[in-house]
Amino acid sequence: MQRLCTLNVNGETRTLAIEETDTLVDVLRDRLGLTGTKVGCDEGDCGACTVLIDGRPVLSCLTLALSVEGRAIETIEGVARDGRLHPLQEAFDAHGAAQCGFCTPGMILSAKALLEENQDPTADEIRHALSGNLCRCTGYGRIVEAVQIAAKRPAR
Amino acid sequence: MLPLPSCAVSFPETIEQALELLSRPGARVVAGGTDLLPNLKRGLGRPSALVSLARLSGLDAVARDEHELRVGARVTLAELARSSLLPASVRYAASLIASPQIRNVATIGGNLLLDTRCVYVNQSPLWREGLGHCLKADGTECHVVPTGKRCVAAASADLPPILVALGASVRVASKDGVRTIPVERLFSNDGAAPIALGPAELLVEVVIPRAPGTSSAYRKLRVRKAIDFPLLGVAVAVDAEGGLVRALRVVASCIGATPRKVSGLDSIAVGKPLDDATIEAVAERCHGALHPQTNIAADVGWRRAMIPLLVTEALHDVRDAVRTRGGDDGTA
Ligand SMILES: Cc1cc2nc3c(=O)[nH]c(=O)nc-3n(C[C@H](O)[C@H](O)[C@H](O)COP(=O)(O)OP(=O)(O)OC[C@H]3O[C@@H](n4cnc5c(N)ncnc54)[C@H](O)[C@@H]3O)c2cc1C
Ligand code: SF4
Ligand code: FES
Numbered sequence: 001m002q003r004l005c006t007l008n009v010n011g012e013t014r015t016l017a018i019e020e021t022d023t024l025v026d027v028l029r030d031r032l033g034l035t036g037t038k039v040g041c042d043e044g045d046c047g048a049c050t051v052l053i054d055g056r057p058v059l060s061c062l063t064l065a066l067s068v069e070g071r072a073i074e075t076i077e078g079v080a081r082d083g084r085l086h087p088l089q090e091a092f093d094a095h096g097a098a099q100c101g102f103c104t105p106g107m108i109l110s111a112k113a114l115l116e117e118n119q120d121p122t123a124d125e126i127r128h129a130l131s132g133n134l135c136r137c138t139g140y141g142r143i144v145e146a147v148q149i150a151a152k153r154p155a156r
Numbered sequence: 157m158l159p160l161p162s163c164a165v166s167f168p169e170t171i172e173q174a175l176e177l178l179s180r181p182g183a184r185v186v187a188g189g190t191d192l193l194p195n196l197k198r199g200l201g202r203p204s205a206l207v208s209l210a211r212l213s214g215l216d217a218v219a220r221d222e223h224e225l226r227v228g229a230r231v232t233l234a235e236l237a238r239s240s241l242l243p244a245s246v247r248y249a250a251s252l253i254a255s256p257q258i259r260n261v262a263t264i265g266g267n268l269l270l271d272t273r274c275v276y277v278n279q280s281p282l283w284r285e286g287l288g289h290c291l292k293a294d295g296t297e298c299h300v301v302p303t304g305k306r307c308v309a310a311a312s313a314d315l316p317p318i319l320v321a322l323g324a325s326v327r328v329a330s331k332d333g334v335r336t337i338p339v340e341r342l343f344s345n346d347g348a349a350p351i352a353l354g355p356a357e358l359l360v361e362v363v364i365p366r367a368p369g370t371s372s373a374y375r376k377l378r379v380r381k382a383i384d385f386p387l388l389g390v391a392v393a394v395d396a397e398g399g400l401v402r403a404l405r406v407v408a409s410c411i412g413a414t415p416r417k418v419s420g421l422d423s424i425a426v427g428k429p430l431d432d433a434t435i436e437a438v439a440e441r442c443h444g445a446l447h448p449q450t451n452i453a454a455d456v457g458w459r460r461a462m463i464p465l466l467v468t469e470a471l472h473d474v475r476d477a478v479r480t481r482g483g484d485d486g487t488a
């Protein structure tokens with residue numbers, strides 16, 4: 001059955017009719033056109049669909065869209081502000097931490113949540129925070145370094 | 157895209173509303189959804205309705221008094237891993253589950269009630285059809301034990317072994333009231349219907365007795381240090397006094413459809429110090445008693461050979477506490 005659903009995505013309120021069992025990632029990508037959030041496995045294994053709900057990383061492929069009504073949803077599209085990239089985005093770009101880029105939105109959101117809690121994480125803490133995000137290209141080394149580079153920049 | 161089968165989803169705000177909704181035939185609880193939703197996406201289970209706990213008020217706290225710790229069914233694994241009220245072994249076991257994103261939403265209730273797993277069933281519908289269906293999903297035989305009449309899919313959750321070892325119980329609500337049962341009695345021995353709760357029952361709370369003389373530890377075998385389900389999970393709890401063992405429990409997962417408590421350990425360990433000889437004898441007994449099946453995607457001989465190693469490591473973790481203080485339940 002269809003139901004009206006009001007979501008707060010990147011600070012904007014969006015109301016739309018969805019199927020009750022629609023997952024958040026399908027609503028974001030197919031209904032709201034926010035295709036920055038990726039679908040790798042669609043069953044919880046890869047982390048490509050990571051978004052932030054009230055600041056915490058969550059898998060949007062295993063989240064019922066209706067269950068996050070009224071919560072703050074942040075996707076990769078909301079990370080840059082006023083046309084300026086977030087330090088994590090700049091560091092991933094400058095440091096070669098994105099190759100095919102499929103894992104990058106999820107990586108950046110998991111890393112962003114980490115940096116909100118811990119401004120000076122060790123490499124181990126970064127690996128731990130990113131342990132639910134798989135990358136098939138980079139070998140992870142440059143991703144961990146990019147997060148450390150971003151951490152040393154002034155937080156925004 | 158793996159769509160969920162379409163059905164009604166409701167968001168009760170009170171336990172009474174939830175129980176009312178669950179009393180309808182075919183309704184299923186969804187807590188964090190990190191086990192149920194992947195299974196539904198793969199065509200395992202066809203609920204008539206989902207009852208989400210996302211907007212329920214309560215069942216989200218950890219509380220402690222003199223005798224026990226009470227953990228609400230909706231407490232997430234991330235919260236468990238952080239809670240200084242809980243024994244270190246429980247925090248550690250929670251911290252090893254799945255990934256950070258999953259731990260942020262997955263609940264203790266959902267972990268205890270995790271469906272059993274098997275390489276022949278946790279697959280796409282096409283894959284399952286190719287091989288032929290099995291007892292757990294639409295078929296009449298088991299690919300693991302072809303002569304068997306019962307599904308032996310593996311109890312694969314990380315928290316049940318440690319909670320059984322600690323003597324924890326759960327409180328379960330239904331329209332008839334609330335009943336308390338030991339965690340070990342939550343499980344039937346049938347992998348196709350592994351949870352011994354009625355369809356209209358709601359797990360509301362996990363109760364862990366505080367036992368100052370008890371030390372506990374957990375060990376998990378897996379290939380990657382994140383995301384992977386256990387290939388073997390081993391929990392130990394040792395009650396001690398004056399450096400001597402009063403009781404010793406070993407509980408293992410990924411053996412069969414229920415977490416397995418190893419019997420016959422009292423005669424080996426009780427009244428003795430937890431020294432190398434005792435630890436070796438306990439590990440040997442566990443090796444003899446636990447027989448993993450071939451339904452987990454890792455060599456069964458290796459998994460079996462790892463049993464005494466994991467038991468030994470877990471007992472080494474508690475040895476100092478047993479020797480010096482008689483015990484320590486790890487709570488602050
Ligand atoms: C990639 C991946 C890796 C994983 N790795 C692990 C791992 O390493 N170890 C591990 O143990 N698990 C693992 N899991 C499984 C799962 O994430 C966890 O076990 C989690 O704790 C399940 O909790 P949940 O709240 O998400 O459960 P749900 O999926 O919401 O529910 C699970 C079951 O319990 C029932 N249920 C839930 N709450 C209640 C309640 N209060 N009353 C009555 N019934 C209820 C549901 O109806 C369902 O049958 C993994 C999952 C994924 C996708
Ligand atoms: S143990 Fe047998 S019946 Fe059970 S899921 Fe595996 S193959 Fe199917
Ligand atoms: S798409 Fe959600 S975890 Fe892979």
Ligand code: FES
Pocket residue numbers: 097098099100101102103104134135136137138
């Ligand atoms: S850059 Fe290709 S998956 Fe990570």
